[in-house]
Amino acid sequence: MDLKDLKAVNTDELKNLLQEKRLALHGLKQKSKSRTLKQVHLPKTTRRTVARILTILKDRQPV
DSSP: OOHHHHHHSOHHHHHHHHHHHHHHHHHHHHHHHTTOOSOTTHHHHHHHHHHHHHHHHHHHSOO
16 A cells, blocks of 8 residues: 555554554565565555554554
8 A cells, every 4th residue: 555545544444454464474474484475566565554554553543
């Protein structure tokens, strides 16, 4: 997802998306370790998406 798309999503949906992406990342890491992952770029892009979501959530928190 693009940064603009993520910023348009509300906080509750972002938290759900974060859980989904973390589970997906875990599965991708397992596949990578067992050498069954054909698209080797997916863990990197998923990790970056998780970081983007965390950054948006942190920015939305009141100080």
